[in-house]
Amino acid sequence: MFHSFWEYGIVRRAIEQKSITAEAVNIRDFARGRHLITDDRPFGGGNGMVMKPEPVVAAIRHAGDVAPGARTVYLSPQGRRLNQTIAAELSTLPGLILICGRYEGIDERICQDYVEDEISIGDYVLTGGELPAMVLMESVARLIPGVLGGEESAQKDSFANNLLEHAHYTRPAVFEQEAVPDVLLSGHHAAIEKWRLESSLIRTALKRKDLLLQRRFTPDEIKILQQWRLDIEHILQSQSVCGAGALSGDQ
Ligand code: 4FV
Secondary structure (H helix, E strand, O other), X not given: OHHHHOOOHHHHXXXXXXXXXXOOOOHHHHOEOOOOEOEEOOOOOOOOOEEOHHHHHHHHHHHHHHOOXXXXXXXXXXXXXXXXXXXXXXXXXXXXXXXXXEOOOEOHHHHHHOOOEEEEOOOOOOOEOHHHHHHHXXXXXXXXXXXXXXXXXXXHOOOOOOOOOXXXXXXXXXXXXXEOOHHHHOOOHHHHHHHHHHHHHHHHHHHOHHHHHOXXXXXXXXXXXXXXXXXXXXXXXXXXXXXOOOOOOOO
């Protein structure tokens, strides 16, 4: 899985330009016995299997030799939820050892003594930690300086400044009678930036109000929000004047 993932996209570019190195370590290579056992039945009974501590710890130690100073991260639904802030934090580290669990998970003694961070990509259960590891790798790699070309600055991504990204348009200027907003064709950069900020704010207000509630607004953003408030108050006042859907006193 990982080798295919590393042949495409931004992670391939990061590897090719030596911004990162990546290696898959197979836990089964550190298992003992004829059948190279990596999992066993849970103590206390119950369904499913648990990954044995010895092979996983031996693999972590090997990875630590290859990536000195790397942070050992266990991908699990119980971890802190991966977001852009955490990806940015991880992108500043010297390296990451990403433990991909299978079955019911890994023996708790691994978590207690070897895992330094536990990260979830979402509240759902997958079969293995490999896909979460790839999601984490991609979100981190693109934040490493030099990995994205100038055109694709990560700074303007959604969540980069805790706002959703503005709407995007490209040619044709009219598609099925739908025209691109005139301001985007105007070449007036200040107006375009204002339109884009307003687009980000309105989308975040409609789709992710929680992000706005935890945000310290810039003066420009405050101006936009205050204009919205005036516009909405004007609309509400016009209701009482024209009588249509007249507002009762307590609305
Ligand atoms: C998961 C997640 C996840 C749970 C059992 C692997 C699986 C199996 N990892 N975010 N959601 N992991 O579902 O990170 O061990």
